[in-house]
Amino acid sequence: MAADLLRVVDVALAYERHEGSFTAVDGVSLVVREGERFVLFGPSGCGKSTLLQAMAGFLRPSRGSIELDGKPVLAPGPDRVVVFQEFDQLLPWRTVLGNVAYPLRVARGMAAAQAKAEALRYVELVGLAGFAQAHPHQLSGGMKQRVAIARALALSPRILLMDEPFASLDAITRRKLQDDLLAVLRAARTTLLFVTHSVEEAVLLGDRILVLTSTPGKVRGMVDNPAAGSRHTASAVQVQRAVDELLAG
């Protein structure tokens, strides 16, 4: 059994709104193991993105604790790189190559030439070698997300946190990126925590799927997914049904 990498214990997340304090997540506990692909699945408003923000260190839990490698998560850091849903997560003033190389210089302390060579490797890995010198505004949404994935992987984080990165893409592009992500992850062996509200995506990507219910977000249950990596197979459909039934209660 692989070692525990990320441990979330009885976490509650609340933020202030005009009407008062709003509890997005209440009493969630989970453990992500080293090397696995873990999916947080739930309907809109179940606090799964909020939970990811807390794991990334952008939010402090109002109760409970989050630990990475046994150390409490107190602030954002490059050991937990986030791929956001928004297309504007790339630095518009840097080229594709620059967007991947710059983080290596500032967060990993690489020399410029080394960072560039390393960045090029990852830009090639996501299939954008021909666009290395392009600026983000010249790319499609799918290509921007590929760059964001390359940037995240290049940093070789302890865990890759993906917050519905394909939700704003058209269905065809989304499928392609899902398949390519699987291939890239197989090569990079990075631990993944992936947030989604699509049951097909959850079953395609997750070795284990944690199902959350909404307002406030609570754990409904965990589904082990032997069908990970496959679409439309009998076992994938079976797991999808299991997830749906768990959600419906």
Next chain:
Amino acid sequence: MSPRARWTLAKVAVVAALLAIWELATRAFHVSPLLFPPASTVLRAFARSVENGQVPGYAAQSLQVLLAGMGIAAVLTLALTGVAVTTRTGSAVLETLTSMFNPLPAIALMPLSLLWFGLGTGSLIFVVVHSVLWPMSLNTYTGFVTVAPTLRKVGQNLGLRGWHFVAGILLPAAFPHILTGVKIGWAFAWRTVIAAEMVFGVAGSQGGLGWFIYQNRFEMNTELVFAGLVTVIVIGLLVENLLFRWLERATVVRWGMSAPQR
């Protein structure tokens, strides 16, 4: 012909038409050259004073004051807005100061400036700093506070803190606003420096273009007064159409952070 070239040609045509009307009208109505010399006389006087080094010398003096003022204002802008985006007190200070001082004409500060810095470049620089600091700060601050939250998070995610965060994320992300601030600042500074030199010039500082204009009016060299004004216009056009256009194309247009321009 490209639309851009056609647009440039249209602008040139407007200038040519103005010059032609000027030339014909002054000759047709026999206007006294002491009041309004014809365009050809003014252009000849302009060419002569460029050739003999007079206009370039005065212009260099004005530009030197202007650049010194804008440089100091840029440093102050960075400091003020830097504090304003990181602390609540700082933003209150910046907002109060800009709303107090932005409407105050630079010329109105000149008596005080003379009192504090005496006759000379120091006084000129002071009023230039005042005229550009507030519009530049306002724009830069707007740029900082409107940086996309996702970009901020990306910076934090990379572990960027303090100055590294400002230089790596905030400054480039706010650059379109900063550039607008610099353009407005340049226009304000240029007007202020010419106006201020007219006041200081009489009082005997080494002269800039404002002083050149004022002095020649005094000596009834009207064509040189016009030549001075032409210089002010030409420098303004060059900076706006060459320097700033180039800067925009090398940055915000290339980065897709502004609508492409003609």
